[in-house]
Each structure stands twice: as structure tokens, then as C-alpha cells.
Amino acid sequence: xxxxxxxxxxxxxxxxxxxxxxxxxxxxxxxxxxxxxxxxxxxxxxxxxxxxxxxxxxxxxxxxxxxxxxxxxxxxxxxxxxxxxxxxxxxxxxxxxxxxxxxxxxxxxxxxxxxxxxxxxxxxxxxxxxxxxxxxxxxxxxxxxxxxxxxxxxxxxxxxxxxxxxxxxxxxxxxxxxxxxxxxxxxxxxxxxxxxxxxxxxxxxxxxxxxxxxxxxxxxxxxxxxxxxxxxxxxxxxxxxxxxxxxxxxxxxxxxxxxxxxxxxxxxxxxxxxxxxxxxxxxxxxxxxxxxxxxxxxxxxxxxxxxxxxxxxxxxxxxxxxxxxxxxxxxxxxxxxxxxxxxxxxxxxxxxxxxxxxxxxxxxxxxx
Amino acid sequence: xxxxxxxxxxxxxxxxxxxxxxxxxxxxxxxxxxxxxxxxxxxxxxxxxxxxxxxxxxxxxxxxxxxxxxxxxxxxxxxxxxxxxxxxxxxxxxxxxxxxxxxxxxxxxxxxxxxxxxxxxxxxxxxxxxxxxxxxxxxxxxxxxxxxxxxxxxxxxxxxxxxxxxxxxxxxxxxxxxxxxxxxxxxxxxxxxxxxxxxxxxxxxxxxxxxxxxxxxxxxxxxxxxxxxxxxxxxxxxxxxxxxxxxxxxxxxxxxxxxxxxxxxxxxxxxxxxxxxxxxxxxxxxxxxxxxxxxxxxxxxxxxxxxxxxxxxxxxxxxxxxxxxxxxxxxxxxxxxxxxxxxxxxxxxxxxxxxxxxxxxxxxxxxx
Numbered sequence: 116x117x118x119x120x121x122x123x124x125x126x127x128x129x130x131x132x133x134x135x136x137x138x139x140x141x142x143x144x145x146x147x148x149x150x151x152x153x154x155x156x157x158x159x160x161x162x163x164x165x166x167x168x169x170x171x172x173x174x175x176x177x178x179x180x181x182x183x184x185x186x187x188x189x190x191x192x193x194x195x196x197x198x199x200x201x202x203x204x205x206x207x208x209x210x211x212x213x214x215x216x217x218x219x220x221x222x223x224x225x226x227x228x229x230x231x232x233x234x235x236x237x238x239x240x241x242x243x244x245x246x247x248x249x250x251x252x253x254x255x256x257x258x259x260x261x262x263x264x265x266x267x268x269x270x271x272x273x274x275x276x277x278x279x280x281x282x283x284x285x286x287x288x289x290x291x292x293x294x295x296x297x298x299x300x301x302x303x304x305x306x307x308x309x310x311x312x313x314x315x316x317x318x319x320x321x322x323x324x325x326x327x328x329x330x331x332x333x334x335x336x337x338x339x340x341x342x343x344x345x346x347x348x349x350x351x352x353x354x355x356x357x358x359x360x361x362x363x364x365x366x367x368x369x370x371x372x373x374x375x376x377x378x379x380x381x382x383x384x385x386x387x388x389x390x391x392x393x394x395x396x397x398x399x400x401x402x403x404x405x406x407x408x409x410x411x412x413x414x415x416x417x418x419x420x421x422x423x424x425x426x427x428x429x430x431x432x433x434x435x436x437x438x439x440x441x442x443x444x445x446x447x448x449x450x451x452x453x454x455x456x457x458x459x460x461x462x463x464x465x466x467x468x469x470x471x472x473x474x475x476x477x478x479x480x481x482x483x
Numbered sequence: 484x485x486x487x488x489x490x491x492x493x494x495x496x497x498x499x500x501x502x503x504x505x506x507x508x509x510x511x512x513x514x515x516x517x518x519x520x521x522x523x524x525x526x527x528x529x530x531x532x533x534x535x536x537x538x539x540x541x542x543x544x545x546x547x548x549x550x551x552x553x554x555x556x557x558x559x560x561x562x563x564x565x566x567x568x569x570x571x572x573x574x575x576x577x578x579x580x581x582x583x584x585x586x587x588x589x590x591x592x593x594x595x596x597x598x599x600x601x602x603x604x605x606x607x608x609x610x611x612x613x614x615x616x617x618x619x620x621x622x623x624x625x626x627x628x629x630x631x632x633x634x635x636x637x638x639x640x641x642x643x644x645x646x647x648x649x650x651x652x653x654x655x656x657x658x659x660x661x662x663x664x665x666x667x668x669x670x671x672x673x674x675x676x677x678x679x680x681x682x683x684x685x686x687x688x689x690x691x692x693x694x695x696x697x698x699x700x701x702x703x704x705x706x707x708x709x710x711x712x713x714x715x716x717x718x719x720x721x722x723x724x725x726x727x728x729x730x731x732x733x734x735x736x737x738x739x740x741x742x743x744x745x746x747x748x749x750x751x752x753x754x755x756x757x758x759x760x761x762x763x764x765x766x767x768x769x770x771x772x773x774x775x776x777x778x779x780x781x782x783x784x785x786x787x788x789x790x791x792x793x794x795x796x797x798x799x800x801x802x803x804x805x806x807x808x809x810x811x812x813x814x815x816x817x818x819x820x821x822x823x824x825x826x827x828x829x830x831x832x833x834x835x836x837x838x839x840x841x842x843x844x845x846x847x848x849x850x851x
Binding site: 258263290313318325328329335343350355365376390420442480 | 611621623625626628631633658660661662666667669670671673674675677678679680681682683684685686687688689690692693695696697698699700701703704705706707708709710711712713715716718719722723726727729730732733734735736737739740741743744747748750751754757758760761762763764765766767768770771772788792794795796797798799800801802803804805809810812813814815848850
């Protein structure tokens with residue numbers, strides 16, 4: 116990135132909020148030799164986070180905590196408190212770049228702007244590294260390694276400060292995606308929030324099924340409904356923070372579903388409508404990021420029958436390693452009522468024959 | 484099952500249609516010592532299937548092919564041809580039980596009934612063992628091992644013949660689910676056909692996203708849209724064969740989605756509506772069959788960072804085996820733009836500490 120040459124240097128960072136995300140940012144930056152200060156309204160969380168960060172050895176020159184203003188302030192407090200804490204930080208540290216970690220951006224940026232804060236120094240961010248757990252005890256210096264970290268500067272944001280945050284985020288191992296607040300919120304509505312609602316609503320439809328009939332389901336249902344186990348309270352809050360973009364995405368989804376439904380009810384004359392809908396799904400699916408953010412490629416699935424006891428998977432993966440073939444993905448499909456499962460291995464089409472032959476000669480039952 | 488004591492014996496089975504399913508049934512029954520005859524309109528497919536079946540050693544007494552009527556006829560031809568082939572088989576083999584393998588049942592049974600065939604000898608079936616591949620070359624004697632095989636007898640079906648098919652299907656290792664044609668079709672509409680349509684329509688919504696914005700997605704999107712890569716032609720045919728039950732299931736889904744959308748647009752007063760929708764998803768998700776058909780239990784997810792090179796997964800699974808902990812499920816979550824991935828291990832909550840400690844002491848970076 117050319118703009119990096121103009122990035123402001125970063126010697127010290129203040130992190131307000133020392134939960135999982137804040138403490139992990141602290142650990143990661145400390146490892147890069149950046150001086151880190153933490154704040155938290157909860158003294159116990161703060162003590163735990165400070166202890167973890169102080170015990171992290173930096174690869175750069177260790178620095179004693181210095182007094183004075185930080186170069187960058189990262190606000191990692193709960194969404195409801197973010198706007199006021201950001202505005203206050205911009206008013207307190209008059210030379211600092213201020214960023215945040217909220218998962219939706221439009222409304223937050225509007226609230227900060229309304230507060231009259233200096234928007235030229237505000238570089239909003241969203242690290243996409245959610246976890247099932249929270250708190251500084253779960254923090255990790257490489258939580259952001261290989262994760263996307265969106266930055267959504269406003270038109271008035273100082274580009275040198277945007278470059279500064281971009282550089283800092285990349286030091287944490289994250290992949291920077293630069294976008295606008297509205298494009299960000301529309302994207303997460305489509306890629307994260309709508310899938311959650313859909314998974315929940317498909318699962319809700321199963322409540323009426325008989326006990327035997329619900330057995331008539333396979334891996335596809337498990338994939339589609341996996342997210343439905345998420346915490347309703349947490350997700351009610353997340354969806355509310357992005358209400359209109361999610362509602363708009365649901366409008367579009369409902370329209371597409373109704374179109375297919377009407378095609379099905381139209382009988383043979385509706386087949387072309389159904390087929391066109393499914394074909395647009397194939398096109399859209401090609402846009403889902405594959406491994407390492409690469410465009411998805413068609414993998415070959417090699418299935419192996421595996422007994423359900425400790426050690427079998429280990430034996431299988433050792434034999435896979437012996438073939439020298441790299442796996443793109445792995446799924447375990449459990450067999451109903453039987454002590455066996457199918458392990459599905461996604462591999463490059465060019466490698467599948469090598470893998471199959473290697474596993475067969477090692478005694479595995481391989482299916483394609 | 485008590486009724487099994489009254490099941491008619493099976494010495495010989497005629498399988499009409501020697502594709503993947505027909506040939507696999509032939510291989511499996513032959514291994515059980517049942518005399519198997521195959522038919523197919525395609526002489527090449529028939530020759531290949533016959534060759535594979537004849538080379539399969541039975542565990543029972545080998546039998547020479549005998550002339551005369553089979554005890555059971557299983558029709559495994561494409562859906563469009565099934566009704567007429569079933570009716571003809573019922574008319575040709577006047578003492579035989581006739582079954583089929585079609586994935587939807589109501590319309591088929593109506594068509595057979597309208598043909599005037601003897602419905603007392605028709606025991607419709609649906610083995611749930613779909614594959615990405617087809618043809619007798621991919622057949623396997625244990626294709627049905629641990630799979631659900633639905634039987635949907637009509638009220639007039641002779642119960643001894645239903646018991647006979649149930650016994651035969653269990654010899655193939657399948658789990659029999661006895662239900663009615665309409666309950667079957669409604670169940671697969673909810674558990675298989677609707678998830679396919681939903682996956683396709685969620686994926687279709689991604690077509691409009693910018694290249695950078697589409698990166699703002701995670702494992703949830705990949706799970707929900709995995710089915711969207713399916714063949715549109717094949718699925719247009721499958722959906723058409725169950726059009727009204729799928730349309731009705733989509734009606735319900737659309738209604739639930741619209742309810743959540745309206746809740747989102749209602750602002751704070753709509754939060755309870757959104758929360759109730761998500762909570763009903765949690766209830767429905769509990770009904771999704773878990774491992775081995777057991778009720779799903781809440782697993783703990785243990786995440787391990789793994790470098791993306793051959794052998795790493797093998798080393799990991801060997802170390803997992805050394806802990807003695809059995810895995811409930813495994814997922815690989817790839818990190819964008821980085822040569823590392825997270826392996827997510829689902830384990831019994833009681834075993835998670837043992838697993839974590841064991842892996843940490845083996846040098847793995849474990850996250851919870």
C-alpha cells in the first residue's frame with residue numbers, strides 16, 4: 116500500500132476496555148514492541164489483562180510505560196457505550212488517532228459525529244474475530260492472525276491516520292478491508308446477520324415434526340441450521356444494531372424465496388423459474404471466500420469410513436499425511452444409529468487419485 | 484420389532500435399475516447371501532453392475548441364480564419412470580413384494596394406485612444415501628450402513644410384506660423409519676428441500692456485493708450456503724417432485740422471516756419479537772438429529788491453531804488420540820490470507836479440560 120509510507124508512527128497505544136478483544140489487541144501490539152496501556156471500568160478485568168500483557172515479551176525494544184498522550188486510542192468497550200467513550204477519547208487526547216471495534220458502523224459514526232467530536236482523527240474499525248467466549252482470560256496475541264479487519268473511514272478522516280491504523284492492524288496479522296460504513300453494514304447484513312436469522316427460522320420450522328420424521332434429515336440440514344444454536348439475547352442486540360440493513364436483506368431474501376415458491380406452485384411451467392433461482396445461488400456461492408480468501412475452486416470429495424473410537428481419526432490423518440496431499444477441508448458425517456462415521460475430505464482434483472490410492476493401500480475404505 | 488416374526492422369508496430379489504442405488508443394494512444383499520438378479524435398460528450399466536455383484540462373496544450359502552419369480556422386486560430407476568415400472572412389476576410378479584427408492588412418495592403412490600396395481604404388495608421406500616456421484620461404478624455394499632431408510636406403506640399394504648422389506652433393509656445396515664407418504668414428504672420438504680432452496684437464495688443475495696465487502700464473511704456463511712453449489716437441473720427435478728409440500732414449507736419460512744424483519748423495523752418495541760424468533764430457532768435446532776441419531780447435546784468447542792502444510796493435521800489427531808478423548812465433530816476454519824487455520828473440535832463438556840491440557844502439553848496453541 117502506497118499510503119503506508121505516509122503513515123504516522125506509533126509508539127504508544129491506549130486500549131480502553133480490556134475484555135477479550137481489547138486484551139488480545141494489547142497482547143499482540145506488545146509482542147510487536149509497541150507500548151500498551153489498558154483501561155477498564157472493571158478493576159478485576161483490568162488487573163487480569165494488565166498481568167497478561169505485562170508478561171508478554173516484545174520482539175522489539177521493551178519500553179517502560181511513559182506518561183503523556185498515546186499516539187492511538189482503541190476503544191473496545193461494549194457497543195452501547197462505544198459512541199460516548201470514542202467522543203470522550205477524541206476530546207481528551209487531542210493528537211491521537213481513535214479507533215473502535217464495533218461490529219456495525221453507520222449508526223455509531225453518526226452518533227460520534229453528532230457529539231461534535233473531531234472526525235478527522237476517527238478511524239472506525241471492525242476486527243472479524245468473534246469468539247464463543249469473552250473476557251481477558253481468553254485473550255490471545257494472535258486472535259487476529261489471518262482475520263479480516265474492516266476499516267470504515269469517513270470522507271473527512273485524515274488519510275495518514277487511516278494508513279496508521281491500517282499498518283497497526285496488519286502488525287496484528289489481520290487482513291485490512293477498506294470500505295464505507297454503509298457498504299460494511301450492508302455486507303455483514305448479507306454475510307453474517309441474515310444467515311443467522313435464516314438458520315434460526317429454518318430450525319424453528321422443525322418444531323412441528325414428529326420424532327421419527329425428524330430423522331429424515333442429513334448433513335445439509337445440520338450445516339444450514341448450525342448457527343441456530345446461538346444465544347438469542349446476544350443476537351437480538353447484534354441484529355438491532357444493524358436493523359435496517361438486515362431488514363432490507365431479509366426483504367430481498369423473502370422476495371427470492373417467494374419467487375421460487377410461486378414457480379413450484381405453477382407446475383411444469385414454473386420449472387424455469389425454479390432453475391434460474393437455483394442457478395443464481397450457484398453464482399452467488401462462487402463469491403463465498405474460500406480458503407485463505409482465495410476464490411473458491413471446485414474440490415473433489417473423498418469419503419472414508421471411520422469407526423467411532425479414539426485414535427481412528429489420528430490413524431487416518433497420519434495416513435493422509437503420508438500421501439503428501441494437502442486437505443482443503445474436512446467434515447465428519449455421522450452415521451445414524453451406527454458406530455461409524457464418514458470423514459469427507461475436500462482435495463484438489465489433481466490430488467484426489469493420489470489420496471485415494473494411498474488410503475486404500477493403507478487399508479481404509481474409500482468412497483467417492 | 485414384533486412384526487418381524489411374521490415377516491415373509493426372502494430367498495431371491497430382483498433389482499430393476501442398476502445405477503448407484505440398485506447396484507449397491509445388489510452388492511449388500513449378495514453379501515448377506517440373498518440371491519440377486521439385476522435388470523437395466525442400459526446394457527453397459529447392467530454388465531458393470533452384474534460383474535461387481537457376481538464378484539462379491541456372500542457370507543451365507545452361495546446360491547446359483549434360479550429361474551422363477553423373485554420374492555421381492557426393488558425398483559431403482561429414475562423418478563420419472565418409477566410409477567410405470569412399479570405397476571408393471573406388480574402385474575408381472577404376482578406373488579412378489581415390490582418396493583422402490585424414490586425420494587418423494589405421495590405422488591408416486593397415487594400414480595401406482597391409479598394404474599390399478601395391487602397395492603397390498605407395494606411397500607414404498609426411500610433410502611437416504613444420496614451421493615455426489617452416480618452409476619454402478621460407484622456402488623458399495625455398505626452404502627446404506629447407518630443411513631435412514633424410510634418405508635411408507637399405505638393403509639392397504641400387507642403388514643407381513645412391510646415387515647419383510649423392513650427386515651431386508653436392516654440387513655443392509657440401514658435404520659428403518661416407518662411413516663406415511665404425506666408425513667415423509669412434509670418432513671423431507673422441511674429437512675432437505677427447504678434447506679437447499681434457502682442456501683441457494685442466501686447465496687444469490689451475495690451476487691451484488693463488492694469484491695472487498697464479500698470478504699466480510701465467516702464460517703457461518705459458508706455453512707449456510709454450502710448446499711448452494713448443488714446442480715440446478717437435478718434440484719429443479721427433485722423440488723418439482725415434492726412441489727406442494729416444499730411450497731407450504733416455504734410459506735411458513737417466509738412468514739417467520741417476515742415476522743423477524745417487521746420486529747427489526749419496529750425498533751426497540753420489536754426486540755421481543757426478534758428474540759422470540761431466535762429462541763424458537765434454538766428449540767428447533769435441538770431437534771436436529773445429532774451423532775448416531777441421538778438427541779443433540781451442547782458440546783464444548785476447543786479450537787487449535789494449525790499450520791497449513793501436509794502432516795500437521797495428522798500430528799494433531801495423533802495427539803488428540805493420546806488424550807483418549809473422543810471427538811463429536813471437527814471443522815476446519817481457514818484463516819484468510821494466512822497459511823494457518825483453526826481446527827474446531829467439538830467434545831463432551833466433561834472431556835474438554837483433558838483435551839485442552841493434553842494438547843497444550845503437546846505444544847499446540849489451544850483456544851477456547
